[in-house]
Amino acid sequence: MDGELLDKGSSAGRARGTAGARDALQSLLKLADVRLGGDRPWDIRPAPGAAAQFEQLPQRVLAEGSLGLGEAYMDGWWVADRLDQLFERLLKARLDQRVTPWPVLWHGLKAKLLNLQNPRRAFQVGEQHYDLGNDFYQAMLDPRMTYTCAYWGGQPGVAPAALDAAQEAKLELVCRKLGLKPGMRVLDIGCGWGSFMKFAAERYGVRCVGVTVSAEQVALGQQLCEGLPVEFRLQDYRQLDERFDRIVSLGMFEHVGHKNAGTYMAVARRCLAEDGLFLLHTIGRNDSAHGTDPWVHRYVFPNGELPSVARIGRSAEPHFVVEDLHNFGADYDHTLMCWCQRFEAAWPRFAERLGERFHRMWRYYLLSCAGAFRARDIQLWQWVLSPRGVPGGYKRVS
Incomplete structure (x- = not known):
């Protein structure tokens, strides 16, 4: 009897707990055809010199x-040779729904009950994420500094060299969907470094106002758009x-939150x-659960x-007619893989400043997201909305 009541603090108790946890996790990973200690590109194996930690x-x-x-x-x-393939498998098998420990539940509860995107918190994501340094983002992104999903138009096997053209194709697509004409006044909510505003001002002769919560974006954006009718x-x-003739928002709604979505739509309408x-233009999920991944919340996009x-439909319905809904989420996989390759190539320039732990964090962020889009676990939507409906109907642009 005493042998069955091992002290959990003893080495034997710890060994039994470690073995049981390993068996339990390996059983879950088997559903995704992932192995602990395996040698395939998507398998999870010990990092060099970390065998003891790997056991835990x-x-x-x-x-x-x-x-x-x-x-x-x-x-x-x-480590895993291909983090993107690992997360594609984990999410296709929906293992994230099978492991819901207390930290995950607690984060979801906070997101449900609290307004994590209130005005007091609005600038946190700018300070933590977007103000990392303009030189860092210049190294990773295309020359226009477009930090949103590119539009590949269904091209298979895209290469990083094609990213610049794919981002320009996305900006052109947005301008055509909005039907821009010279002299129009355009609002960009979450304008980033001004890639859309610069493109629209140069190609379509419009005047733009952009708002952002990043001081670094404002500083560089003003330089990039100097001489154009663009205000940051x-x-x-x-x-x-x-009042504006057109409004665009590329990759900002992910920071709004369900408690503020109605306010956001009301602001856009007025x-x-x-x-x-x-x-x-927003990333979205397939269900209406609250919050985002706890790791992403802590290290990448706070309060996202x-x-x-x-949820978008419910927040929009008092204010807008939905004219068009376009999903090209699979293109974000290509975009993220290109960003990761550019990031890795430029890393030696930032290694001393940011450190190896940041290096692993950023790689994990880009490749886990690529896997999520490839698994179709998350999507990228472009909604076209009008106040009262376009007379005669909206003409779809693709």
Whole structure:
């Protein structure tokens, strides 16, 4: 009897706990055809010199979920040759829904009950993520500094060299969907470094106002758009109250949150001309669960929340007619893989400043997201909205 009541603090008790956790995790991973200690590109194996830590990985993952898995990678406990393929398999097998430890549940509860995207928190993501350094993003992105999904138009086997053209194709697509004409006044909510505004001003002769929560983006954007009818504002979207012919928002709605989505749509409506169009470009999830991944929240996009089609529709319906909905989420896989290759090539320039733990974190961010889009676990949507419906119907652009 005494042998069955081993002290959990003893070495025998720990060994039994470690073995049990390993068996439990390996059973889950088998559903995704992933092995612990395997030698295939998507298998999870010990990092060099981290055999002892690797033995503790199953307990950490089962106790902390995706947060524990990501932090263990950052800490140098494990590696996989192809993180993108690993996450494609994990998410296709929906293993994220099978492991829901307390940190995951707690994060979801906070996202449901609290307004994590209130005005006081609005600038946190700018300071933590977008203000990393303009030189860092210049090295990773295309020359226009477009930090949103490119439009590959269904081209298979795209190469990193094609990223510049694919980003320009996306900007052109947006301009055509909005029906831009010379002299129009355009609002860009979440304008980044001004890639869309610069493109639209140069190619279509429009005047633009852009708002962002990143001081670094404003500083460089003003330089890049010098001499053009483009204005940058370091401003929360809730403060906007003036009229525009067109509104665009590329990759910003992910920072709004379900508690503020109605306010966001109301702001867009009060700022849009009666005959105007609003293009909303956003990542989204397939269900209406609350919050985002706890690891992404802590290390990449604080206070982020991916919307669903249902939630966007409910927030838009008091204000807009949905004219068009376009999903090209598979293109984000290509985009992220290109960003990762450019990031890795440029890393020696930033290694001393940012450190190896950041290096692993950023690689994990880009490749896990690529795998998620490849698994069709998350999507990229472009919505075209109008205040009262386009007379005669909206003409689809592709």
